[in-house]
Amino acid sequence: MLRRRCCRVETRPGELESDYMSVFALADCNNFYASCERVFNPDLIGRPLVVLSNNDGCVIARSNEAKALGVAMGEPFFKREGFFKQHGVRVYSSNYALYGDMSQRVMRTLGRFTPELEIYSIDEAFLDLDSFGARDLDDYGREIRRTVRQWTGIPISIGIGPTKTLAKIANRMAKKFPEHQGVFRVPQPVAGLPRAPVIPGLDALLDRIDVADVWGVGRRYAIKLERYGIRNARQLKDADEAWVRKKMTIQGLHTVLELRGISCLALELAPPPKKSIMVSRSFGRPVATLTEMREAVAAFAARCAEKLRAQQSRAAFLAVFLMTNPHKDEPQYSNILTARLPVATANTPDLIRLALDCLERIYKDGYSYKKAGVMLSGVEPDATRQLSLLDPTPRLAARQNDLMRALDSVNAKWGRNTLHYAATGIGRPWQMRQERKSGRFTTCWQELPIVR
DNA sequence: TCTGGGGTCCTAGGACCC
DNA sequence: TCTGGGGTCCTAGGACCC
Numbered sequence: 001m002l003r004r005r006c007c008r009v010e011t012r013p014g015e016l017e018s019d020y021m022s023v024f025a026l027a028d029c030n031n032f033y034a035s036c037e038r039v040f041n042p043d044l045i046g047r048p049l050v051v052l053s054n055n056d057g058c059v060i061a062r063s064n065e066a067k068a069l070g071v072a073m074g075e076p077f078f079k080r081e082g083f084f085k086q087h088g089v090r091v092y093s094s095n096y097a098l099y100g101d102m103s104q105r106v107m108r109t110l111g112r113f114t115p116e117l118e119i120y121s122i123d124e125a126f127l128d129l130d131s132f133g134a135r136d137l138d139d140y141g142r143e144i145r146r147t148v149r150q151w152t153g154i155p156i157s158i159g160i161g162p163t164k165t166l167a168k169i170a171n172r173m174a175k176k177f178p179e180h181q182g183v184f185r186v187p188q189p190v191a192g193l194p195r196a197p198v199i200p201g202l203d204a205l206l207d208r209i210d211v212a213d214v215w216g217v218g219r220r221y222a223i224k225l226e227r228y229g230i231r232n233a234r235q236l237k238d239a240d241e242a243w244v245r246k247k248m249t250i251q252g253l254h255t256v257l258e259l260r261g262i263s264c265l266a267l268e269l270a271p272p273p274k275k276s277i278m279v280s281r282s283f284g285r286p287v288a289t290l291t292e293m294r295e296a297v298a299a300f301a302a303r304c305a306e307k308l309r310a311q312q313s314r315a316a317f318l319a320v321f322l323m324t325n326p327h328k329d330e331p332q333y334s335n336i337l338t339a340r341l342p343v344a345t346a347n348t349p350d351l352i353r354l355a356l357d358c359l360e361r362i363y364k365d366g367y368s369y370k371k372a373g374v375m376l377s378g379v380e381p382d383a384t385r386q387l388s389l390l391d392p393t394p395r396l397a398a399r400q401n402d403l404m405r406a407l408d409s410v411n412a413k414w415g416r417n418t419l420h421y422a423a424t425g426i427g428r429p430w431q432m433r434q435e436r437k438s439g440r441f442t443t444c445w446q447e448l449p450i451v452r
Numbered sequence: 453t454c455t456g457g458g459g460t461c462c463t464a465g466g467a468c469c470c
Numbered sequence: 471t472c473t474g475g476g477g478t479c480c481t482a483g484g485a486c487c488c
Contacts, residue, residue, distance in 0.1 A: 053456040060456070078454040094456090121488050218486050249462055251486075278458055285453095327455060373457090433454090 022263045023129040023160065023188065025141060026167040027110055027148070029103075030155045030175065032123035033061035036102045037092050039153035040441040048089040052077050055282050055433045056093055093434035101442040105152045113144050118267045126164060128267050133188075141183035161186035162199070164265045165258035168215040169205070169233065189261050197261040206234035206259065216255040221248060233259060273311045273381055279303045280373020284433035286325070287369045293322065294356055295425030300374040301355035302424050305348040306411075308376060309404060314344040316378030318351060320358040325370035335362040343390045344380060347400045348407070351376075352423050415443075 029035060033051040038044045048065035052058065058076045069087055071080065077091070084091055103122045111117050116128035132140055141158040148156050159171025166186045174184035186205065189197030212222035214233050224247065230236050236244075237259035245253045254264040279300040287293050297320055308315055318341060323334035337358045341350065355374050392400065410419045417424075 055454080055456075057455050074455085076455045081454090124488080216486070220485060249485080251461070274459075276459075280457065282456070325455095432456095 021130070021133075021188070022162055023133060023137065024162070024164050024167040024263075024267070025114075025127040025129050025137075025144075025158055025160045026120075026164070026171045027106075027125050027127060027144065027156050027158050028171050028175070029106060029123040030157055031061060031063050032103075032154070033092075033094065033099055034063040034066075035154050036095075036099050037438055038063075039102070040098075040438065044090055048087060049092070050084070050089055051092045051094055052436070053094060055284055056435060057282070060094065091436055093437040095437050095440070097440050097443045098438065102152065102154060106148055106154055106156070109148050109151050110144065112147075113140070116267055116269060118269060119271070126167065126267055129160065138183055138185055141185070142181070145182050156182070158183045159186075160184070162188050162197070162261045163258040163263045165215050165255060166261065169209055169213075172209070172213060173205075195262065199261045202237075202261070203234050206237055207232055209233035211236050214255060214259070216251060221252070273313055273379070274307075275377070275379050277304050277307050277315070277376040277379060278373060279307070280321075280371060280375075281430075281432060282371045283369065283430040285429070287372075287430045288367070290360075290363055290365070292425075292430055293363060293369060293372065294359060295423065295428065296372055296430045297355050297359045297374060298352045298421065299424035299428070300372070301351045302348050302421055304374050304376050305346055305351045305404075306408065308346040308379065309408060312382045313379045314346045314382060315351075315376035316341055316344040316380070317376065318354050318358065319375040319377070320355050320362065320372070321375070322359075322362065322369050322372040324367050328368075328370075331367060333364055333367045335364075337362045338377075340378075343388045343392075344378065346382075347404060348421060352421060356423070 034044075034049050037049060037051065044063075046065065047063070048069055048071075049063040050059045050066050050071060051061040053060045056077055058074050059071060059080070060073070062071050062073070066089055069089065071089070083089075099122060106123075107117070107119050107125055110125050110127060114127040114129060114132075118126040118128075120126055127144075129137060129140070137160055141160055145156055145158055148154060157171055157174040159167045159169065159174050160183070161167040161170045170184045170186045174180050174182050177184075186202065187200050189199050192198035209232055210222075211217055211225050211230055211232055212219070214236060217225070217236070225231075225236065230239060236256060239256060241253060241256065244256050248255075257264050281296070281300070283296070287296060301318070304315075304318075317338055319336055319338040321334070321336035324330065324332045326332060339354055339358050341354060345351065351374075391397065407419050411417065
């Protein structure tokens, strides 16, 4: 998920809207998934612990102790299983119901400290601290951190700075060096024009940051920059604007300006609705029959429809794709087919029907499929949708909407898939493997003992 | 045996039109 | 044989994020 670019600057250098008195904080949960597991199993505190991706494929979160053992992000679990046993590393499947709920608790807590909060990802939020300039911001940061820890059990780090990019860097410092006790601040500009703010100590700080660790610089750009002798954040900050614009597009230029203390990326308070929606999974075991594949694809389509309705939108196009396992020495096949819906819709049966249609046209017998998915595009908010001659009659539309609303509210109350379409299957043998999942500590009353 | 899922934005280039 | 200039729209591919 990435909602990064929302500009406050004009793209032509020299026409910048001055905004250099902003103060951003980035609150980031430490080893979030690992920390969530620990909240409900204190036994894990102080032990090496990893959380695995879907299907228990690879490592996607590590406690500090696991990091210290040299466990890398993204390592395939099967290659490390022996090592984990040997070093007593505790291993968990990902438990998104738990992490999602813990995330909400953290975000609600953070919301008490600022009127303006951007939830950037499951474990990160930007806070607008503009109006707290009179306070000691380091002190305020420590108070936020203490409160989140106390109310949710989750440890966080806080980085503060005049731009989002600098707040990100500050957060890194807060995490990396324990002497800062989880809070680090890049000072506000003390002088200078809006186009050239003066920030004390900035060069010395950025000199210590690898260019690859700058927000917006990925692996590819890091390699490219290195070729031109740019290895750290200070060198990137001082790079020529036109050159950066050419080599890294407008987004790269924004990163450079942000490093200088010129805010280009505003806070996004309400996430804009998604323009495309995808649900895809790798299967827990290979799927080799059309019957099973139909269930899986129907389930993906149904989930897409739920996401669509959750953001009050409809989709005009639907695509189905499937693929075999490229890591295996077996016959390979993959394909994708996109189709237009007669009218933009968020009605689950319509989406399932079209998805199954597409599937039948690309499915080939004789292969073991590893992964499949459904994608929706041409997604528009209900309110602005073009009307069509093919639209269902108002009466039918109202009935469909009522039915979907009822379905969604039952599932919201009693848990996902309490009510579902038969086409999506019951046994679901293709479902993800998650053999090491912790309990649904916060979200599932069904698992509590029933007291009579 | 076993290698995640879900997004966004930008640019270049081709098709097409006048 | 000669063979403009400028605009729009769409798609593919490349980059990024967590």
